[in-house]
Structures are given as C-alpha cells and as structure tokens.
Amino acid sequence: MDKEIIKKIKGIVGRQRVLESFEERLCYSYDGTVQRGIPALVVFPENTQEVAEIVKLANEKEFPIFPRGAGTGLSGGSVPQDRGIALVLTRMNKIKEISKEDLLAVVEPGVITEVFHQAVEKEGLFYPPDPASLKTSTLGGNVAENAGGPRAFKYGVTKDYVLGLEVVTPQGDIMRTGGRTVKNVTGYDLTRLIVGSEGTLGIITEITLRLLPKPQAKQTALAIYDKMENAAQTVTAIICEGIIPATLELMDQTTIHCVENYLNMGLPLDAEAVLLIEVDGSPGQVVEEMKLVKVACEKNGCRQVQVAAEATERDRLWKARRAVSSAIVQLKPTKISEDATVPRSKIPEMVRRLKAISTKYNLYLPVFGHAGDGNLHPNIIADKRDHEEMERVEKAVAELFQAALDLGGTLSGEHGIGLMKKTYLVWETGDVGINYMKAIKNAVDPKGILNPGKMF
C-alpha cells in the first residue's frame, strides 16, 4: 500500500491502531470459511468520525475497505481481496444505553453478542437473536449479515430487532436511519436495506436494537429418533399443534457422533436423529406446551424424550448444539457450511434430497440446524487438498441449492452470500433482481469502495 496513504490513515486513527507487517496482516486474511485474502493494512478505528474520515480518504485515493467484526462469518463476507484495508470495528464496543422504558438498547458495532445478552438480561430484558458464534461474534457483524440462530423460529432474526442505525455511507458521510420507535414508515426503509447488506452499502457505526421482556421460564427437551423421517415429521406435527417452540433443532447421526466424541455427554450413538426442543414463556404455559410437544414426539415414532430437569442440564444440551458447527470438522478438515432454507413443511423432503446428494457424490454431508424455521445446515466436509473430492463438492453444492430453490426455499437463511454463494445468487434473484441490487450499489458506492467482490 502507498506509504502516503498509510501515513494519512495513521494520522486519523493513531499509529498504534494500524497493523502493517505481512505476518499480522495474514491474521486478518480469513473468516470461518476456506476463503483467504490478505489486506494491505489492518486498521482499528475507535469512533464514527474516524470511520468516516477513512472512507473519505478511500474515495479520494481509491482503495477498497473491507469492514470486519470478530471474523467469525461463514460466507467469506469479511475476507479482504488481497488489497485495501481490513477495517476492524471491535474497538467500538460500548453499550451506550439500555432503556427499560423504551425497550431498546443503543450499542456500538463491536459489542460481542453474548456480552450484550448478559447485559440486557441483567435488566430483565431479552435480545433473542442467538447465532451459534455468539460468544465471539459482534453485533455489527450480526446486523451486516442479518444473523439468525436457533431462537429465530419463534422470535425472528436480527433484522426483526433493528430499529435504527448510524451508518457511514460508502462516500464517507454519516447517515442515521430509522430511530427509537417500532413504527416508522418515513421514507424508504433504509434500515432494512443496510441490515444484511454485508458491508457493501455502508459501515454500521451504531445500532438501536429492540428488546423484549425476558421470558420467565423455559424448558428444554431432547427427543431421540431411530428414523430421521420421524424426526422431520415431528417438526411439522409440533407446528400443526399450534405450538411455536423457542427453538427446534435437528441433528442427524453423523452430527451426533461428532458432538459425542467432543463432549462425551452420553448422546445416543445409534439414533438416526435427535431434536432439541425448547419452549419458553410463563411457567404455566411452558409446562403445558412441553406436554403437547412430548405427545407430538411420541405420536411420530420418537424413541424417547428427555426433559432437562435443571439449568445445568439445559446448558449442557445447548453446549452440544453450539459445538456442532465446529465439531464436525473432525471428519475432514475442510467445511463447506451451507444454510439453504426451505419452507417448514418441506423439511422432510429436503432431508431426503440431502441424503440422496450425499450418496450420489460420496461425500460427508452431516445435516443439522434450525428445523423449526426450515433453516437446515447441510455441511459438506471434505479435504481442500483433495482436488477430485473438491470437484464433487462443487457439484453437490450446486445440487443442494437447486433442491432448496425447487422446494420454494432460499440459498441462504442466515450466513449471507459473501464470496461463497455469489455464483449462485442469480438462480434465486434472476437477472432483474441482481441488476436492481447492482443499481443500488452503484448509486451509493460509484467507486466500489466498500467490500468489493462480495455478493455479486
């Protein structure tokens, strides 16, 4: 990178908050995927003003900016493109306000999701979005990727909780969208446009998040199945009972084996599938709903339902679920993590098709995920050094996306498009959709400064 530019950036943020060496820059070349791209400089701004000045400089000198939180994304969304700067927002990590009266919080983008959960729960409030990486992921990253999580089934995803944003536009201006009200129809819904825009339309520097009162009680159960079909059927059956569990998670046999190997918690290794079901609400409601859930499981060929008696037992079950995404790498080192999502009623059919794809291409394809909202996580586990296998992976991924779209679903439920899925975007949006998106991008970012190469 041009020495003059580096000097100017140091002038903006201070020399201590810039990493220049090749070795340090390598540590910002990745996210949770196999994608790599080494930034020419890593910069850690501490406030909106600094971000805006850097973006202005980028427009002047025409270098790209790759915004980044904790770098735990699963689409390559924050991976730089061997040039420009990685703009790491983790130092902007203040929770500015938690308002019980307005049921909202105002935060900087670098706040860690779990830290935020703990802070609002201390006040008797509740922020539902719970991506599996919540111990490390940042709220800014969650908003930029529109992250979901298990609780999305009942409570929705990140976009359902963003009331307003402060954004540095691709040309370096500071813009506020939305506000502190649930209702707001003033002009275009720019908040929704920025949420999930993967750092291509603006850099989020402040977020106003809607909160809920914390549910008083919850109950968690593990339902064990000899047949995957039956587990998938149960999901539909529970929904037909009129119950919306807070979470309804599915794990197939391969996944169970990997998690058991990691945690030794006594998961049934001979089961073809398990469902992790959690209901929440008032104490009475929770007991009632769990009863109905049990009946639905038993009617649909469940071998056994274990209801967690204590909080520690529940935490253990959740630890198992959260470990899945990483634990499956035991099989082979390279994980191609997909999040194709189908309408709820199509879960059994999607599971059948995934099995067929796995057999056809002779690949590890453990299936787990948020069955309640149709957001499965078919993960292809391979070895990137095996080129022949990687060719099969590519074909399998294409077929998997096609299956989701055939069933009325979508390419990505919660990871985003980033680099991993951009070649497939057109399958879902068509040319008209892509051109519409490109028109927006070109209008606000004519020089292609923010996160170029992503999405399309």
Place this chain on the structure above:
Amino acid sequence: MMNRCSRCGACQAYCPLYQETGLEPFVARGKVELLDLLQDSKLQWNDKLAEIFSTCLLCGNCGDNCPNKVKADLLVREGRRDLVVARGLPIIKRTVFNHFLKKDGRLGMMAKLFYLYQHSGLQQVIRKSRVLEKLPGNLDLKEKILPNLSSREFRKMVPKVIKTENSKLRVGYFTGCMTNYVYPQTGFSVLKVLKANKVEVVIPEQGCCGIPALASGDYETVRELARKNLASFNSLSLDYIVTDCASCLGTWLEYPELWQENGVNLLVEKIMDISTFLVKILQIELPNPVDLGLIIYHDPCHLKRVPGGRENPRALLKQITGNTRFVEMKDADRCCGSAGSFHITHYQLSQKVVQAKVKTLESRQAQYLATGCPACMMQLSHAFSEAGLPTKVVHTMELVAKAY
C-alpha cells in the same frame, strides 16, 4: 491437530491475551493460520513471527474450550521449538539455560548474589537513585517482581531424609527452584504437614524441572534436566513423589513423552501435587481450627488440568475451620498472566492480564489468596502490592500448616 482448526474463532472468547488486546495475532486462530503457512513453507521464521509466537501464555484455555480440541498451546510450543531449530535461542535465554538451569550450583550462586543485592543495601541505593526508571523496558517495575530471596537455599536448611517414627509412607519431595530459592516457607509447611501425618520425606539432589526451556522450545535442555531429575529420584524406593509447584508437576508429567526410557512412566506415575497427596492418599483431616478470615483460591493453569487439581486444594482450604471462610473467586481459573518469563519479557501485557484478579480482590477484602504454584504467587503478590491491596498471597500449604 492443526488440520482440525476450522478458524471458527471460538478461541477469542477464552484467550486472556485476546481479551486484553483484541488482536488476532495473539489468539490461537491467528497462530494456527501462521503455523499452517509455515508448515507449507509459504512463510519462514523471522523476527516478527518470533515476536508473535512469544505472545502466548500457554495457559491452554483455548484448547480446553475448543470444539475440535485443537491444543493451540502445544502447537505454539512446537512452533517455538521449530523456531529454536531454525534460528537458535535468543542469547539471554541461551546463556541462562546453559549456564544456570543445567547447573544447579550456578543457579544457587546466582540466587546468593541476588540475596546480597536485596539485603546489602544495594537494592535500596538503586531504588532510591531511580536509575532503573530512566532505563527503557520498565526495568524499575520488573525489578520489583522478584520477591526477597531466601538467605539460604531451602534444600540446604533441611536434611536429605526426614524420618518420623512409625512412618507409614515414604515420599520423595521435588521442591522446584522457586520453593528452594524464593519461598522456603512453602517447603517448611509441606514438611510440617507431612511429618505430622507420619510420612517419611526424602529430598534428593535435584535441578530445575525444565519448564523455562520447555516453554521456550528448547527441548534438548528439558531432556537433559529430565534425565538428571529422573536419575536422582529413581532407586529411592519411594511410594510417591510430591511437589508443591504446579508448573514443575506439569513438566514432570511430560517427561515420558520427552524422555522415552524404560521405567520413566513408572516413576512419573508416582508424582502428584501435594494437595492431591493429602486429600486422596492420606485423606487427612486438619486438627486445629484457626481464624484466618476470608480465603480465596486461584487455580494455576498447570494444576487445574490434572485430575483433582481443582477440587483438592479447595477441599483442604474448606477444611480450615474456626472463623475462616473459603469463598470462590470469580474466574478463579483464569490465567494470572505470569506464564514463566512472560511477565518479564512482556511486562505490561502481563500486568494487564492480572488486573482481572486485582479487580476481584478490590471488591472482596480477602485476608489470603491461596494458590498452588509459586510462579502465580510471584505474579499475584507483585500485582497486589502495586495496587496497594492488603491481601496476602500464600501457597495453599502455608495455610494448611497453620492448622497443625
């Protein structure tokens, strides 16, 4: 093992250095990426990499919490070993390892010189002159980390074999360098409790366990020290070997892997932390109630990972009755940041890490903080004294001995 790292970043939540710095080169994921590139010859060892790989506490918290059980602490250590092979040790470490660690006599001489420095008035002169403050590298603060040394080596103050009447067991005592040169009161406490429980103690010739060399990647030096220590404890017909130093224990437990000789396993199987010996083998009950006030405990990284390493010291502290109360400290098992010479080489960062403990102590007016590793003791007492906290840092055994 490296292949199992999926770069998920979960280690960020568990790395004390990442929590202080927020920088990816400090966390396991960043280092694994670099090791991967080194292995594929896309990178060569250089000064920058040496610096990056020196920033790890080897506390192992990332590995304990990694979904794929990637033991990044071991990978970092192996990285340091490769670095030593590729570029040799830094001259300071080479000198220390070759001339002091391997030769116990010289280490003793060095300790004597330090004792003289501290007690002849020279230390006072130097501190008063504030000359160290004017030199770079926080020398003035670093100078204060080293507590007052013992006037005589612990091992020279006690007999090699301490018999008791009707002794029921015969144990070897690996004192470690810290108890020997810095904290002899720990050693006396161990002997007092063992004697009261009718255990015969043998303290043979011994040297450094090797952990400074192990942590620096100098495996050759560790092997040499391991060989000497093993030879010294072998053929003494011991029932058990005890140590009061968690770091020494951790190193001993690695001897079989470093030194694959016949009989090594048999000997190493006998070694255990003194708290484990008292609780599991002797099943002692403390005789006299004493009023010690509020006690909290800090888990040394090397002790918490051995079976019973968390429970046994607590079991002992809870047994001390009277008006003594044991209270669990928040994040008791978070690394204190001492990490061998890390607190000298990376003084400021190390002090940032220990601040979490200082904060806890500020809200809890504890009389004593007990722990099972002299290295943690040194780090914690320095931090507490800098912060003006009244809490005394002691070895668990010092408190146990008070109940006899």
